[in-house]
Amino acid sequence: MDYKDLANLIFPNAKDISYYEEKYPVRNLPEGAVVSRFAPSPTGFVHIGGLYQALVAKEMTKKTNGVFFLRVEDTDQKREVENGVSGIVNSLKDFDILPDEGMISETEEKGNYGPYKQSERKEIYEAFAKYLLEQGKAYPCFCTPEDLDVIRKKQEGAKVRTGYYGVWAKCRNLTVEEAAEKIKNGEPYIIRFKSPGREDRKIKHHDLIKGNVEFPENDQDIVIIKADGLPTYHFAHAVDDHLMRTTLVIRSDEWLSSVPLHLQLFYELGFRPPKYAHISPIMKNDNGNKRKLSKRKDPEAAVSYYKEEGIPVEAVKEYLLNIANSTFENWRRANPDKSLDEFDFQLNKMSVSGALFDMVKLLDIGKNVISRMTAQEVYDNALNWANEYDKDLAKILEDKDYALKVFGIERGNKKPRKDLSKWSDVKENIIYMYEEPTNYDFDKISGEDAKKVIEEYSKVYDYNDDKQAWFDKIKDVAEKLGYAREVKEYKANPENWPGHVGDVSTVIRVVLTGRRNTPDMYEIMQVLGKDEVTKRFENFIK
């Protein structure tokens, strides 16, 4: 009996690997084209760090006319979640990071290199496991979890490295006859990779982001096929990325230390390894300590959060690009109106250490993103968001013509308003254009004095005044009631007046909007219209 017989005993029906090699030929792509992927577990939840990786992968494939695909890594049934794939597909859709191939819904996929869901690739993994078995590069292991526990305890006691390797790898040296016997007796087993590595040797590796790194060789006989018949991540990674002809693996840097193992797997399988780019995670400051953004503790870890909050998609992407490439910010400043697509993304410009997530900065970007939009775009986005998350706002926005005028206030000029960072800011920023204030929070001038201001101003207010005439009238009112006509005069001798024209303006502003801070009063009054302005004055005076 030899390895081949043992392999046949274990996987009697597995196809020869040549079948798959032919079925998934090397891609016919232009020189330098990058094939990369986003390969999450189907938990339905997309972490902002995952989106970050997907964005980077998408950028790299786009700029090289390559292929970006979505593969679902569902080899751990314990973590399986209902509609997990849809959640991922939809999140990518929300951020317009669309895969060229791979999963496109819970069950559908497109592309010629599938299945793109690992649980449906079982026979493929078996074929390659069998291939390894035939060459004696893998073996069945009969150790139970309890056995492994005993081994680990001994190793800890002896203060040596833990793991299944070298002399500790009991099943590695079983003869094929012994192994076959156990299998025939129905003993449960898994398949392990027989590592040819030696811990006292180093391997050098060049990571596209981290640069040159050196590790001890892998000597762990890791499991490649689990008791449930599905592959472990390591094995699936090697088989899938080879068969899908991935050229660039972009993933979180928690995988960096697995590189020696993965490289070994590729070599032993006879595959050409891809290039790797290990991305630092996005961190958060937690009482002075840096830690990864946590799904459980930090709502902003989930990409769904940004959608719910109404933070513009473009802003999230710009923020991520900002972290990813320090050149982005300069590029954006030089090209304020260009599409993100035109930015030339550079992998080697990426930071090697993890950035702390900065919501303030994100919101600042959101502010700029929205300020660049036309009233129509603001309207569309706000309505879109409102339809899903704020019915009241959606109702308010029903009168589109009016809404467009409201959003058009101080917009479209060289210095557009920057008071909206996210769509959820919209309502409180425009509500006074729809509802009359119910209480007036005056500043310096209030009570009867405020009433006098409005009474006087009502007499001279004319909707048809241009801005200059409009403001001159407010100055006239100020002067008539004994306030300083010019702010500068007042500031020079504040004791001479009870207030100045600005204070008078504030009264008008508060009566009209209920607040002391608003955009340009003239424009607001124009949009509100003569009748509404008059009505609000009257309601205040009476």
Added chain:
RNA sequence: GGCCCCGUGGUCAAGCGGUUAAGACAUCGCCCUUUCACGGCGGAGACAUGGGUUCGAUUCCCGUCGGGGUCACCA
């Protein structure tokens, strides 16, 4: 603990042997002849630390300290 990665202002970050050590966000002040949001000008604020190497180190090497990752039949 072993192995690996990282360490420039509060944050993101340029710089990579000789610089007054950029810029952005945040912060503070002034200005923009009504507020705010802008915009303009200005201020404060950093090379973790100790040794080397060098004529000269933020830049190179080593140690220390600090942070992070990884050591599963999870990915």
